[in-house]
Amino acid sequence: MVNRIAVSSKIEDARARSYLHTLKNLFPKSGLTAASVVQAYTVDAQVSAPDLEEAAQRLTNPITEVSSVENIPTPQTYAYAIEIGYLPGVTDNVGRTARETIEDCLGKKFKDDEHVYSSVFIFLEGKIEAREAGSFARELHNPLIERATVFAAGKKFPVIVPQVRLVGKTHTSEIDLDVSDEELRKMSKEGIEGRGPLALPLASMKVIRGHFKKLGRNPTDVELESLAQTWSEHCKHTIFADPLDEIKEGIYRRYIKGATERIRKAKGKKDFCVSVFKDNSGAIAFDDKYLVTHKVETHNSPSGLDPFGGSVTAIVGVNRDCLGFGLGAKPIANTYGFCVEDPNDATELFRDKGKQQPLLPARRILEGVVKGINAGGNQSGIPTPLGFVAVDPSYRGKPLVFGGTVGLIPRKSPAGSRGSARKLYAKRARPGDYIVMLGGRVGLDGIHGATFSSESLSAGSPATAVQIGDPITQKKLSDMLIREARDAGLYNSITDDGAGGLSGSVGEMARESGGAQVDLEKVPLKYPGLAPWQIWLSESQERMTLAVPRGKWSAFKKICDRHDVEATCIGEFTKSKRCIVRHNGKSVMDIALDFLHEGRPVEQQKSVRPRNHQGDASVVGRGKTDLAEALLRMLSGPNVGSISFISQQYDHEVQGTSVTKPLQGRGRVNADAAVLQPLSDSQKGIVLAHGYAPRYSQIDTYAMAAASIDTAVRNAIAAGASLEYLAILDNFCWSSSEKPERLYELKQSAKACYDTAVAYGTPFISGKDSMFNDFRGYDSKGKNVHIAALPTLLVSAIGVIPDVSKAMTLDFKRVGDLVYLIGETNDELGASAYFSMPEEIGRPTSNFGGQVPCVDTKKNSKAYGAVSKAIQKGLVASAIGVGRGGLAVALAKSAVAGQLGVQADLTKLRGSAKSAEAILFSESQGRMLLSVPRSAQKEFEKVCQGVALTQIGEVIQPASVSIELPKAKVELPLSALTESYRSFFKNW
Amino acid sequence: MKKPHVIIFSGYGLNTEDETKAAFQSVGATADIIHLNDIIAKPAVLDKAQIIVFPGGFSYGDDTGSGKAYGNRLKQHLGREIEKFLARDTLLIGICNGFQIITSAGILPGALVANDSARYQCRWVDLKVQGNSPWLKGIKMLSVPIAHGEGKYYAPRETLDTLKNENAISLKYVAGETSKHFDMPANPNGSLENIAGITGYGGRVLGLMPHPERAVRFTQLPHWTWLKEEYVRNGKELPTEGPGIQIFKNAVNYFNHD
Numbered sequence A: 001m002v003n004r005i006a007v008s009s010k011i012e013d014a015r016a017r018s019y020l021h022t023l024k025n026l027f028p029k030s031g032l033t034a035a036s037v038v039q040a041y042t043v044d045a046q047v048s049a050p051d052l053e054e055a056a057q058r059l060t061n062p063i064t065e066v067s068s069v070e071n072i073p074t075p076q077t078y079a080y081a082i083e084i085g086y087l088p089g090v091t092d093n094v095g096r097t098a099r100e101t102i103e104d105c106l107g108k109k110f111k112d113d114e115h116v117y118s119s120v121f122i123f124l125e126g127k128i129e130a131r132e133a134g135s136f137a138r139e140l141h142n143p144l145i146e147r148a149t150v151f152a153a154g155k156k157f158p159v160i161v162p163q164v165r166l167v168g169k170t171h172t173s174e175i176d177l178d179v180s181d182e183e184l185r186k187m188s189k190e191g192i193e194g195r196g197p198l199a200l201p202l203a204s205m206k207v208i209r210g211h212f213k214k215l216g217r218n219p220t221d222v223e224l225e226s227l228a229q230t231w232s233e234h235c236k237h238t239i240f241a242d243p244l245d246e247i248k249e250g251i252y253r254r255y256i257k258g259a260t261e262r263i264r265k266a267k268g269k270k271d272f273c274v275s276v277f278k279d280n281s282g283a284i285a286f287d288d289k290y291l292v293t294h295k296v297e298t299h300n301s302p303s304g305l306d307p308f309g310g311s312v313t314a315i316v317g318v319n320r321d322c323l324g325f326g327l328g329a330k331p332i333a334n335t336y337g338f339c340v341e342d343p344n345d346a347t348e349l350f351r352d353k354g355k356q357q358p359l360l361p362a363r364r365i366l367e368g369v370v371k372g373i374n375a376g377g378n379q380s381g382i383p384t385p386l387g388f389v390a391v392d393p394s395y396r397g398k399p400l401v402f403g404g405t406v407g408l409i410p411r412k413s414p415a416g417s418r419g420s421a422r423k424l425y426a427k428r429a430r431p432g433d434y435i436v437m438l439g440g441r442v443g444l445d446g447i448h449g450a451t452f453s454s455e456s457l458s459a460g461s462p463a464t465a466v467q468i469g470d471p472i473t474q475k476k477l478s479d480m481l482i483r484e485a486r487d488a489g490l491y492n493s494i495t496d497d498g499a500g501g502l503s504g505s506v507g508e509m510a511r512e513s514g515g516a517q518v519d520l521e522k523v524p525l526k527y528p529g530l531a532p533w534q535i536w537l538s539e540s541q542e543r544m545t546l547a548v549p550r551g552k553w554s555a556f557k558k559i560c561d562r563h564d565v566e567a568t569c570i571g572e573f574t575k576s577k578r579c580i581v582r583h584n585g586k587s588v589m590d591i592a593l594d595f596l597h598e599g600r601p602v603e604q605q606k607s608v609r610p611r612n613h614q615g616d617a618s619v620v621g622r623g624k625t626d627l628a629e630a631l632l633r634m635l636s637g638p639n640v641g642s643i644s645f646i647s648q649q650y651d652h653e654v655q656g657t658s659v660t661k662p663l664q665g666r667g668r669v670n671a672d673a674a675v676l677q678p679l680s681d682s683q684k685g686i687v688l689a690h691g692y693a694p695r696y697s698q699i700d701t702y703a704m705a706a707a708s709i710d711t712a713v714r715n716a717i718a719a720g721a722s723l724e725y726l727a728i729l730d731n732f733c734w735s736s737s738e739k740p741e742r743l744y745e746l747k748q749s750a751k752a753c754y755d756t757a758v759a760y761g762t763p764f765i766s767g768k769d770s771m772f773n774d775f776r777g778y779d780s781k782g783k784n785v786h787i788a789a790l791p792t793l794l795v796s797a798i799g800v801i802p803d804v805s806k807a808m809t810l811d812f813k814r815v816g817d818l819v820y821l822i823g824e825t826n827d828e829l830g831a832s833a834y835f836s837m838p839e840e841i842g843r844p845t846s847n848f849g850g851q852v853p854c855v856d857t858k859k860n861s862k863a864y865g866a867v868s869k870a871i872q873k874g875l876v877a878s879a880i881g882v883g884r885g886g887l888a889v890a891l892a893k894s895a896v897a898g899q900l901g902v903q904a905d906l907t908k909l910r911g912s913a914k915s916a917e918a919i920l921f922s923e924s925q926g927r928m929l930l931s932v933p934r935s936a937q938k939e940f941e942k943v944c945q946g947v948a949l950t951q952i953g954e955v956i957q958p959a960s961v962s963i964e965l966p967k968a969k970v971e972l973p974l975s976a977l978t979e980s981y982r983s984f985f986k987n988w
Numbered sequence B: 001m002k003k004p005h006v007i008i009f010s011g012y013g014l015n016t017e018d019e020t021k022a023a024f025q026s027v028g029a030t031a032d033i034i035h036l037n038d039i040i041a042k043p044a045v046l047d048k049a050q051i052i053v054f055p056g057g058f059s060y061g062d063d064t065g066s067g068k069a070y071g072n073r074l075k076q077h078l079g080r081e082i083e084k085f086l087a088r089d090t091l092l093i094g095i096c097n098g099f100q101i102i103t104s105a106g107i108l109p110g111a112l113v114a115n116d117s118a119r120y121q122c123r124w125v126d127l128k129v130q131g132n133s134p135w136l137k138g139i140k141m142l143s144v145p146i147a148h149g150e151g152k153y154y155a156p157r158e159t160l161d162t163l164k165n166e167n168a169i170s171l172k173y174v175a176g177e178t179s180k181h182f183d184m185p186a187n188p189n190g191s192l193e194n195i196a197g198i199t200g201y202g203g204r205v206l207g208l209m210p211h212p213e214r215a216v217r218f219t220q221l222p223h224w225t226w227l228k229e230e231y232v233r234n235g236k237e238l239p240t241e242g243p244g245i246q247i248f249k250n251a252v253n254y255f256n257h258d
Helices: A014-026 A049-058 A093-106 A130-140 A181-190 A202-215 A221-230 A250-270 A300-305 A307-323 A362-380 A449-453 A471-485 A501-513 A532-537 A550-562 A593-598 A627-635 A694-698 A701-718 A740-760 A857-872 A886-898 A916-921 A934-943 A974-981 B017-026 B036-041 B043-048 B068-087 B097-104 B157-165 B177-182 B224-233 B245-254
Strands: A002-009 A031-044 A065-068 A080-086 A115-127 A146-152 A273-275 A282-285 A290-298 A330-340 A386-391 A400-410 A434-439 A493-496 A516-519 A543-548 A567-573 A578-583 A586-592 A658-660 A673-676 A685-691 A726-733 A764-770 A774-779 A784-788 A792-801 A818-822 A878-881 A901-905 A928-932 A949-956 A960-965 A968-973 B005-010 B030-035 B051-054 B091-095 B111-113 B121-129 B141-148 B152-154 B169-174 B195-200 B205-208
Touching (some): A002 A049, A014 A031, A014 A130, A031 A093, A093 A115, A093 A471, A093 B068, A221 A532, A221 A586, A221 A593, A250 A740, A250 A764, A282 A792, A290 A307, A290 A764, A290 A792, A300 A362, A300 A400, A307 A330, A307 A362, A307 A400, A307 A471, A330 A362, A330 A471, A330 A673, A330 A792, A362 A400, A362 A471, A400 A726, A400 A792, A434 A471, A434 A550, A493 A501, A501 A543, A501 A578, A501 A593, A532 A578, A532 A586, A543 A550, A550 A567, A550 B036, A578 A593, A586 A593, A627 A916, A627 A968, A627 A974, A673 A701, A694 A792, A701 A740, A701 A792, A701 A857, A726 A740, A740 A857, A818 A857, A818 A934, A857 A928, A878 A886, A886 A916, A886 A928, A916 A960, A960 A974, B005 B017, B030 B036, B051 B097, B068 B091, B068 B097, B091 B245, B097 B111, B097 B205, B141 B177, B152 B195, B157 B169
Parallel strands (some): A516 A578, B005 B051, B051 B091, B091 B205
Antiparallel strands (some): A002 A031, A002 A065, A031 A115, A080 A146, A282 A290, A290 A400, A330 A400, A434 A543, A434 A567, A493 A543, A516 A567, A578 A586, A673 A685, A685 A792, A774 A784, A818 A928, A901 A949, A960 A968, B121 B141, B121 B169, B195 B205
16 A cells, blocks of 8 residues: 655745755756745555554644645646655665654554655746756756656656565576686676676686686685675775785785884884774774774765765765774764865766766766765764865766764773673674674665776666665664673674675674674565675675674663664674575585685786876976966865865764864864864863875875875874874775876885885874776767876874863964964975966966975974974964965965964075965975964974974964065955955855 | 752764763763663653753754654653653753754744755854743853754744743844854854744753753863963963853752752
């Protein structure tokens, strides 16, 4: 029986106004005059008429809304109605909540095949043509996850039930690998029976063939999929792990892990690392009682297809890396980063030659990813104090979406009636423990996610690769774990169901106990009809796998029930040294753990030094004379300007831990660092900062990586951190990694990571890589297009400080304060923000503009040490790292933030920069701009002895920024700078 | 001093229980966070409490309307118990999502609808205090953060008139210290009559969108690094408390008023 409940607003409706606003902005010439919205709930369940009426009332706020169970109420006059609902099987959070409300109202649970589906009707008034209504519908939905139906006025609204009906095979098949190399290659590329790529190199396919030949049988599809999954680039990080040129141990072991080992050794007793590289997050000591964890992930390919779903999943997914650290850390902060194309770029691109599968416009990708972190972070009650947007055409094909989560975990559980305290940051599943799947149910979502992200985005990209996160289901899971089950000692191990779903989590945990046996028919499904390999590989969200001792299962289950969290025992950890999977009693997978985890053939990789495009040292400017205009232009670009529209829609105050805000000073300028106070009874703080410089990859990836680290470190120091207590995380997002030239660039950047991290003594504690950020498709003329993302490294810094009341913000504070520049300004305009500005700003250049900034770690370490000391002594009133856009932008930001003027003389700077352009816009690393009260001048200068320090001016009352340069002067009113700074995303 | 006992509801996506508990404990109350389902199973726990809190959060993801699903569940399963609790000389507060929940459940009148901007907003606001709720005793003005997508207070004219007559519109958005400092509009969401919070039951029940529990320390203020310079340059000690703490102190003092 199917019924429909319609709820509409009887007062002014902001949602309807927002639709109208969006459409009017995009289609200014249309005759659209008004919009109204009806929320519909399609109830596919046995419900009596009076019960339905009662349910409708529950779904309606009588003060502001009216409901109907008979029909969809329409406005008196309208031209078109558009119904938007989800496609079958897509996560429908509103539908789920409606179902729970109705169940509560009826006092009984729905049956497995009973559902509630949400959809929305948008009624449009005015003179609108059919073609226009179609364009509106296209704008308002994403065909990969949603359906939209356009109805002309007067047409009936048929009831649509997006029930999942699976017709595919549900048995397990044997796969014959005794075929030609060509066939093996094809199977790897297209998958078993065209299911989606296995993405394994031929050598791996052959090893699998040999393994099963020895066993005298063919592998099942479950086994083959499972191996592809476990051996994927996404999971095994093969490019970082395998030998590259002369580096036999691979670049990860030599440069990333190697740096950390060396730093920890040098630090000796001052080593603060506790658990690095081995768990779902990295952890450092916070104090005697607590550890703080951090992990940053990317979710790029799915975000290219469904930006909203992709980015919700990015953030709730990385939250589980926090919940899955040790026995469970509490998420205390989220961070984000969006690398996208300019949203104003209207270039059309297609995934297929026939132009049936358009890429979403750049604007909608940014809108979608912003909304995704809004939903995921806000609904989870985790503050989002830090993030960035980086814009470059190379991100048009595949956006990069970074999501990070910081966690807090006690070192030990409380000793109590249940026994003595135990370490919470270590875990081990034991033979005999139940394998428990916790949280959401399993559907087709995200199948082949891991193998898919090991490939580039193209027409064959599977639509099921998209998941939509459900933050509330996960929040319930998080509450029951962190508030109760963890400290009660009810489980021995836990990990996230991320890439590869159960195959990944169970496969990984089986190594702890020495084996596992799973009965797939026990896994609760969203809908019937899934084949065993699908259940085993599905990446349906909000799930974690736990090892629960038999004797504790009933106590554990009781907690789950009270929290309304689904928990199912699906098997047992063993010591059989095998991973055995059965379906209705029949074995569908039986693989030795050793082969599953260690059987992958190591591949010797070779790199080739690419054609050198070193910056041309003779280029020191672009012949621009109107430097003031150049500065305003720079501030009004998306890479430098304000992203306050994001900062203000992400809750950064929840949990009450915020110390320095994402928007700082009267003028609300975005900061590149944030400080938190995680415990209300301790003054200790956590500093978070980020650094990235992808444009430098155009010249030199070594310089890019060094600058990314230096920037993250510098931003952290400016916020109050110190080099003694600072750790970093690396996220490599590369492209075309099959090319030896790209591998050379990768090797160089990894080497820079080692050199720079070791010099600063900042260990890597966690990292991740995504190696194929390529788009291969077609332009509007049907021509082949390949867009490769710039080799990008996001460095995230995390440090601990003794006293949050010493934290620093970037805004000038008081008139009369002295302004200092720390560090040298060199002729380093190569690949700078200045050189990437549009042509009309000055002479177009054939190259990237001179030398790329190089990092002098020796000088910088000394400078950073002095700044930390000065801040701790209370001698500094404001500090900002000088980065993108150079000194001119730093001066403008501190002035705009403080809404105070500044008078600066830049004619006597330290360093090689001599031209006005280079002085203003060079992005030389290691620099900071500080303001210091006059009363502290003497002591400050003493602390900075031996550091390149220049007093460049002072904070002034008149609202203007006035800069003295060799043979030039820039003078701009604060109002113009403020306006430019806020202009790019002003109407977002 | 008598230590009043606080019960903070949790579950289904509420998320500010911990900091609310910390705020109450810091001023001398005892506090427990209890899941809605546990209270439904054993409503007698409410008999031991002097203060009930519906904290902030995102119950049921705001799906089907903020506070609606949780409010329904509360009304259906604990409506009488809450009435019984309020028949005693007790206090109840609904903060943000908690405010949305208690209006949905009919404990306070009116409704919270989508912000005029149709977007979630996180910022600081300034509130003017009116009426004589024990929660707000001695406070005239107060700066605290908001973080919500559906915080516009709406009620029909007659309800607004009644609220006014009963002096129950207790918190209004005004252009005060932080809005002026950051040059932001006073009313963040389009609330009718600039309403940020209302009271019922003679002032013993307070519902408000802003979050006092996130404004209990000086270093939580959005401009504390700017204010700090004033203290330091005049040789004064930095304050430790933030403006929101007074609400929690008032609640504890209410049970020590003899």
